[in-house]
Amino acid sequence: MKRFHTVILLSLLLLLSTGLASAGDVFVIGVAPHTSPRVILEMYAPLRLHMEKTLGMPVEIVTAPNFDIFAQRCLAQEFDIAVTTGHQARLFQKDAHYSPLLTYKAEFKAVVLVLARGTMKEPSDLKEKDVLGLSPASLVTLWGQHWLAENKVAPKSIKYVSASDSVAQLIISGEAVAGFTSLANYQKLAPEVRNQLRILAESKPLAGRVYMLNNRRAAIQKEIVAALWAFAETAEAQKYFETNNLEGYRMLKPNEMEEMDIYADETRKLLGALK
């Protein structure tokens, strides 16, 4: 009897939550803060307009002040779709029951940048030196820390900065000897900045930004996936892919998410430490 009451209560809560989701009538796409909020809103505006037209409801693009808050909000089920790097995506899949939909075709690689004409030739040269990373919970930073560990290198410090541009500029200005960023962001640097840097090491391809669907939208997952693929065919999407070197959407490969487990676990610990 007690179990029956529990089932009834859960059913009512489920109905209430579904009702609330419908009553809200806004489809929220959360994008990880890989760049400034203005750029994110501008970058995803074509997708927003397309999804609004296709789904027939208002669509909102939101982001967060940093990766940690983004992850907390995602775990708090604030987003209908979360667009974020593979390790956070894996975390949301495991801990918040988001479902992976698709990712970008372009390979995502993390790199270690050093001065092109500097003295840093080998990983061991970074011992007892200052190293830069993006947010502690960002994939490139987590990969960089693993890379340092694999090479048995203990840097003097790891400082965290907000953007790839900042990483590059701080290395050039001598405030750090190396920095972690993505290969795509390295390639997007201005030529005069990029020419002063070189890649000391690069990761194998990692799961880049993954579109994760909140379980509360599972009922319309087919329509959402169809809408995303339809968006990829539009001229606006092609321009968006071309401008951001994303090459288009692709399905996720087998085990691609599982390979992110090591970084997802690390992220979980970091988030736990923040609480």
Next chain:
Amino acid sequence: MKRMYPWQTVRGRLLFLAIGLEALMLTVLITNSIRLLQSAMSNQVLSQAQQFSPVLIAALTAPLAARDYATMQAVVDESRIMGGLDYIVVVDRYGHRIAANGWPAAMPLPESSKELSLFENKKDPRYNVTMPIEFQHQPLGMLHFGINLSQLVQARKELLLQGVGIAAIEVVLSSALLLLLGFWLTRHMTLLTKASLDVASGNLSPSLLPEGDDDVGQLGTAFNIMSRVIKERVAELTAAKETAEAGETKLRSITHSANDAILMMDPQGAISYWNPAAEQILGYQAEEALGQDLHKLLAPEQDRIAKEEVFPEFLRTGCGNAVGKTLEMLAKRKDGQEITVALSMSAVFLYGAWHAVGILRDITERKESIRLLAQAKEEADTIIRNFLDTLIVISTDLKIIRVNQATCDLLGVSEKELIGKNVSELFHDSEEHVQSVFSFYTDRDHQQLEHKQELRNIELCYRNINGDRLPMSFNISLLLDDDGAVTGVVAGAKDVSRLRLALDKIALQKEYIETLFDIVPEGLLALSPSREVMKQNQAFKQILLTWSKRLDMTPEECARSLIEKILERQADNDTFTIHIRRDDTTAYFRCSSTVLTVLEGIASVVSIEDITDERKAEEERRLLATVIEQTGDSVIIGGTDEVIQYVNPAALKNSGFSENELIGGISHIFRDVLLDASVIAELRNTVTNGLIWHGHYKSRRKDDSIIEEDVTISPVRNEEGELTHYVAIKRDITEMILLQRQLLQAQKLEAIGQLAAGIAHEINTPMQYIQNNVSFFEMAFNTLQNLLVEVGKTDRSQLSAEITALLATIELDFLLEEIPESIKETHDGVNRVVKIVSAMKQFSHPGGNDKVATDLNRALDSTITVCRNEWKYAAEMRTDLDPDLPLVPCFPDQLNQVVLNLIINASHAIQDHNKLVAKDDLGRITIGTRKDGAWVEIQISDTGSGIPEAIQPRIFDPFFTTKEVGKGTGQGLAIAHDIIVNKHMGSIKFISTPGEGTTFLIRLPILSA
């Protein structure tokens, strides 16, 4: 004179007017100042709002998008500190307040202000602004803020109070000044007014006004003089008036009784007298006419010029053409009608000038009767004279009394000969019949006479001077006098012989056209002006039969659809196309409409041609043309003279030539001297015999690069079987050939690799035995050597006879010296064999699909060893390999092939150089490696002939070679370039000095691309 209130006096009014004006101006001034102040303040507030809004929105957009509430609150707090704002509140898109400063959380937010409330006495005047925050059209929230207006309201209030105070003082001062000024200016006005009123009331001797020297005193002097003169003049006028009134009464009684109009004109030409008869004849009342210009009022337009000419003379002398005469002339009545009048005019000299007096009688009706009579006669004569048909007038005794010229011309006799003849003499018909016709009015039973008094369409035959019969159709009418008695008949007749012939011809033509209508191959449809089908031909019926079956409808339905479409489009064009579609079947028709003007209006004939097959053929042709335009293969069409007539876009792209350069050119432009003459002959022979030629040949592009093409040339024949064109379809297979050759090379290397591995295995095993055995021999010999040395040193007498004999037969010292040397050489030889086999095995090791980390120094060693036979007779080999070179990700088999090609090229270059300078010295090939940052560099230098500057840009082109036939394919460097640049993302460059040598630099990335 009555007493006047201040506002009735001039000075009172002036004073009130001036004060009023000043008060008005001051009010306008203050009001305008307030208005301008309000406008400036409003603009300032709006400007402030416009400045605040974008700044706040820009600052809030990013934190709103990131939902960064702390940053938002910080932005709001900082913005409020700047001052001027009562409150700032940010609301998200769901209506939740997410940041606020200056506005209580419990209080609802105010509405956005519609206008500035600067003049409302509110406690805290404020301008509320509500702005949406959105980015890229995405609503993010709302911004509410209020601008404090209290300072502006206070400033406006002070300005208003000060302005009103200053204006009041100014009005008081101005009133006092104007009052004093008015009293001084109008000091004599009261006396002047009283004196003037006396004169007006008949007192021509009023009290004298004070006189003086200033302008007011002079006004009094002038008034005194004026009152005196008026008094004298009034007395004179009274006497003259009485005399004139007596004469005028007498004259008026005469003229009022006259039947003719009596007019009088003064020297200015104006009417000065107008009697009642003039009113009746000319329509103007006396009051309308008097004072008007007589000529303008009465004379028609054309007669006015005469007045201009003679009137000055009349004024001077009282004479003129019309004076003293009675003239007929036209006069214009008030209603515009022109009437003819008889005018008798005389001159009267009055008041020192000549006046004209005219007596005028209306004679219009009399003149009109005479004119109509003359006109009727002239018209009758003209009609008879010019009547185109024959006309004869016959008296009641049937004599001809008048004929027209047409009758004379038709019969060939003169009028004179015809007049007086009996009418029956003019006709072939019997005399009785003719007479009965022309005296039909005597037959009382004749029905037509009773009704119409005429006969119509009576056919009789005239007889002309040659006796010919002339069929005529007569209309005969009676001539009656004033009493209605018959005085004769008039007979008009028309020649109907040509009409008869024309009708026959029309009947024939109609039959011909109807036959033609039916036999033309196109469908024809005749439409009436009301757009109804009048006629359709056999071809149209056949179209209906054919397409009703194909479209699965009845012929009537088919006809209806077709005609509806024709009628829809007919108005647009002369020629147009229509179609009928049912399911998947469509019929197309080309229609041509011809307009015909008929009695009922505009009719039309529409020709309908079935163009369905033509349309299908056109669509197929267009499809084919699109395929040719879009295909990646070159399509070139030339005439039998081999002149190019068409090239598709792919041909332009593949050849590098423009359309203008190719069209009209000879097709050899591609082949040049690259193609063997025998192949050209075979090609020509094949296509001129009407066969298709297929093969490969090399073509030269515009930039002189050479490409290999797969070519099919097909002859094209016309319907008569004559050869008219050649079509060449060419596909660039350069890349494919390169790939094939690389594949072939790779397959060869793979085979060699497998073979080498087998050989290495087979050779290494016995070589192991040999090495072991030689080592054993060496060790054993070293042991034996001591023994043999001791034996050689032993006295022969102490040795047995057999040993002494053996020692005598061998050269022990020679053996002891040479055997160790032989063993050493054997060791060297075996080691070399092992090294060569190992190098071959490594060189030809088949590569996989992925790059592998490779020791480049080792790979270079192997390649140098493998191809030793290629260079050892031409050059010495030096290596400068960096021992710290890192492993490089690459395809080792392909890289070995590149190095092998470069070493062989270097060897050939040294041999060529030696031939050129006629020497046999060995040249030098140097191979070096080094690390350069993220790159590894391989240098291969030779002391050969170098590469001439002219061909340096082309050495990596496919098929480019300077080697003699059979020695080079022209693909070695092209393949090397492809392997290094495209497959390894590296670079290959060279530095060459002709006569001194060449250095190739290969750079490979250490990190895999």
